[in-house]
Amino acid sequence: MKPASRAGAWLAIALGSLYFLLPLIATFEFSLRMRRESYSLEAYRVVLTDPGFQSAFGYSILMALLTVITSIVLVVPTACWIELRLPRMRPVIEFITLLPLVIPAIIIVFGYLRLYNSSSWLPLTGNERATDLLLICSYVTLSLPYMYRSVHSGLRAIDVRTLTEASESLGAGWFTTLAHVIAPALKSAILSGSFLTFAVVIGEFTMASLLNRPAFGPYLQLIGANRAYEPSALAVIAFLVTWASMGLIQVVSRNAAGAGAKRRLPGA
Amino acid sequence: MPPSPQSGAETTLPSVTAVPGPRLAIRLDWLGIVPFMLFALLFLLLPTAFLMVGAFQDAQGHFTLAKLGLLLQGNVLDAYLISLEVSAASAIVGAIAGFALAWAVVHGGLPAWIRPSLLTFSGVAANFAGVPLAFAFLCTLGRTGLVTLLLQHYAGIDPYSTGFTLLSFHGLVLTYLYFQIPLMVLIVTPALEGLRKEWREASDSLGGTALHYWIHVALPVLAPSVLGASLLLFANAFGAVATAYALTGSSLNIVTILLYAQIRGDVLHDPNLGYALALGMIVITSLSSAGYLWLSARTQRRRS
Numbered sequence: 001m002k003p004a005s006r007a008g009a010w011l012a013i014a015l016g017s018l019y020f021l022l023p024l025i026a027t028f029e030f031s032l033r034m035r036r037e038s039y040s041l042e043a044y045r046v047v048l049t050d051p052g053f054q055s056a057f058g059y060s061i062l063m064a065l066l067t068v069i070t071s072i073v074l075v076v077p078t079a080c081w082i083e084l085r086l087p088r089m090r091p092v093i094e095f096i097t098l099l100p101l102v103i104p105a106i107i108i109v110f111g112y113l114r115l116y117n118s119s120s121w122l123p124l125t126g127n128e129r130a131t132d133l134l135l136i137c138s139y140v141t142l143s144l145p146y147m148y149r150s151v152h153s154g155l156r157a158i159d160v161r162t163l164t165e166a167s168e169s170l171g172a173g174w175f176t177t178l179a180h181v182i183a184p185a186l187k188s189a190i191l192s193g194s195f196l197t198f199a200v201v202i203g204e205f206t207m208a209s210l211l212n213r214p215a216f217g218p219y220l221q222l223i224g225a226n227r228a229y230e231p232s233a234l235a236v237i238a239f240l241v242t243w244a245s246m247g248l249i250q251v252v253s254r255n256a257a258g259a260g261a262k263r264r265l266p267g268a
Numbered sequence: 269m270p271p272s273p274q275s276g277a278e279t280t281l282p283s284v285t286a287v288p289g290p291r292l293a294i295r296l297d298w299l300g301i302v303p304f305m306l307f308a309l310l311f312l313l314l315p316t317a318f319l320m321v322g323a324f325q326d327a328q329g330h331f332t333l334a335k336l337g338l339l340l341q342g343n344v345l346d347a348y349l350i351s352l353e354v355s356a357a358s359a360i361v362g363a364i365a366g367f368a369l370a371w372a373v374v375h376g377g378l379p380a381w382i383r384p385s386l387l388t389f390s391g392v393a394a395n396f397a398g399v400p401l402a403f404a405f406l407c408t409l410g411r412t413g414l415v416t417l418l419l420q421h422y423a424g425i426d427p428y429s430t431g432f433t434l435l436s437f438h439g440l441v442l443t444y445l446y447f448q449i450p451l452m453v454l455i456v457t458p459a460l461e462g463l464r465k466e467w468r469e470a471s472d473s474l475g476g477t478a479l480h481y482w483i484h485v486a487l488p489v490l491a492p493s494v495l496g497a498s499l500l501l502f503a504n505a506f507g508a509v510a511t512a513y514a515l516t517g518s519s520l521n522i523v524t525i526l527l528y529a530q531i532r533g534d535v536l537h538d539p540n541l542g543y544a545l546a547l548g549m550i551v552i553t554s555l556s557s558a559g560y561l562w563l564s565a566r567t568q569r570r571r572s
Contacts, residue, residue: 086297
C-alpha cells in the first residue's frame with residue numbers, strides 16, 4: 001500500500017472519529033453542568049428519580065419486549081415455512097419485509113389513524129389497551145426488516161431441510177420441530193434480531209407520539225422542549241441503551257461462532 | 269442460483285395429476301404464510317393503500333384530483349423542496365464520507381482492529397437517531413454547546429455571529445449525517461470487500477495509474493452498490509421525523525413535520541392535505557427505493 005493512500009486512510013479515520021466522538025463528549029460534558037459551581041451527576045439524579053421517566057421508560061421496555069416476542073412468533077415460523085415449503089414465495093415475503101424501510105413510519109401510523117379510528121370497522125384507537133396493541137403491531141412492522149434478515153441469514157447458515165427431515169423421521173410434529181430443533185439452532189440469529197428490534201423500538205417517537213401513548217420517545221421530546229440539562233443526561237442514557245443492545249449482538253454472534261466451531265471439530 | 273429441471277418438474281407435477289392428496293398438500297402449504305400475510309395486510313399494506321386511494325377520493329368516495337391540487341400551495345411546495353434538499357445533501361455527503369471511511373478500513377492498510385471497531389460503532393450510530401440525537405447535537409453545536417464554546421474561547425470564532433444556527437438547513441444536514449454516514453459504512457463495506465486486490469495488481473502491472481484503476485476498474489464495479497446505497501440513504505432521511513422535530517420544533521418547514529402537525533391538528537387541520545402529503549411522500553420514497561432494488565439486482569447478477 002502506497003504511503004499517500006495510507007495517510008489518506010488515517011486522515012479519513014481521524015476526521016470520522018472527530019465527527020462521531022465530539023457530540024458524545026459534548027453531550028456527556030453538558031450533562032455534568034447542572035450545578036453551576038462544579039461538574040456533578042445532578043442531572044442524572046433528577047432524571048432517574050423523576051416518576052415520569054420511570055413510567056415512560058418502563059412502558060417502553062414493556063412495549064419493546066412484547067414487540068420482540070410478537071415479532072419472533074410471526075417471523076420465525078414464516079421464514080422456516082418459506083425455506084422448506086414455499087421457496088417460490090421468498091421474493092414476495094422479502095419484498096414485504098423491506099417495505100417498512102421504504103414507507104416512512106409517519107405514513108404507516110397516519111394510515112392506522114384513518115383506518116382504525118374509533119368510528120371504523122376495527123376501532124383499535126378506541127381504548128388504551130387496544131391502542132397499546134396497535135402500537136405493538138406498528139413496532140413489529142418496523143422490526144420486520146431487521147428480524148426477517150437476521151432469521152433468514154441464520155436459516156441459511158444451518159441445514160434446515162436436513163434438520164427437519166431428521167426430526168420428522170423421528171416422529172416429531174411441525175411444532176416440536178420448530179420449538180425444539182430449529183429455534184435452538186437459530187438462537188443467536190433470533191437474539192440478534194431481538195436486540196436490534198429492542199434498540200429501534202425503545203426510543204421510538206413518531207408512532208408513540210401520534211398514537212398518543214406515554215412512551216419514552218414522546219417523554220424525551222417533552223423534556224427536551226422544557227428543560228435544560230436533563231435532555232443531555234437522557235441522551236447519554238439512550239446512547240448507552242443502544243450501545244448495550246448492539247454489544248449484546250456482538251457477544252451473541254461471537255458465542256454462536258465459537259459454539260459452531262466446537263461442534264464441528266469432532267466431526268472433522 | 270438456476271432452478272434445476274427436477275425441482276421444476278416436482279412443483280408442476282401435482283397440478284397435472286388428478287390425485288387429490290398432493291393438491292391438498294399444495295393448498296395447505298399456503299396456510300403456513302397466512303398469519304404473516306394477514307399481519308402485513310392489516311398493519312402495513314392496507315393502511316398505506318387506504319391513504320393512496322384516499323388521496324384520489326372526495327368525501328362521497330368519487331374520484332377527484334382536487335386533493336393533489338393542494339400540493340401546489342406555496343408552503344407545501346417549499347416543504348417538499350426543503351425535504352428533498354436536506355435528504356439529497358445528507359445522502360450525497362453521507363455516501364461520500366461513508367465510502368471514504370469504509371475504503372480506509374478495507375483497503376487503507378490500517379491496523380486490523382480498526383475495521384471491527386468502526387463496523388460496531390456504525391451499528392450503534394446508525395440506530396442512534398431520533399430525539400436523543402437532536403439533544404446530542406444541541407449539546408455540541410447549540411448556542412451553549414461544547415464546540416460552540418470552544419470555538420469562541422480558543423479560535424475566536426462565534427459560529428452564531430456568522431449566521432450559523434443548528435436549527436437550519438445546514439444544522440439539520442450535519443445532524444442527519446450522524447446516522448447517514450454509519451448506514452453507508454454498513455452497506456458499502458461488503459461491496460468494498462468484494463473488490464479483489466488482484467485487480468489493482470493487474471491494473472498496476474499493465475502500466476495503469478491509480479486514475480486508470482479507479483475509472484476503469486473500481487468505479488464501474490462499485491457504482492451500482494454506491495448509487496443504490498445513496499438512494500437508500502435518501503429515503504432514510506426523507507421519512508425521518510423525530511430528529512428534525514426535536515431539533516427545530518415546527519420551525520423548519522420540512523414535509524414530515526408538516527404532515528406531523530397536520531395529523532396532530534397543531535395547525536389548521538385539513539385531512540385532505542394530509543392524504544395528499546402522504547401520497548407525495550410515498551411516491552418519492554418508492555421511486556428512490558425502486559432505484560435501489562434495481563441497482564442491487566444488477567449488482568447481484570454481476571456477482572453471480
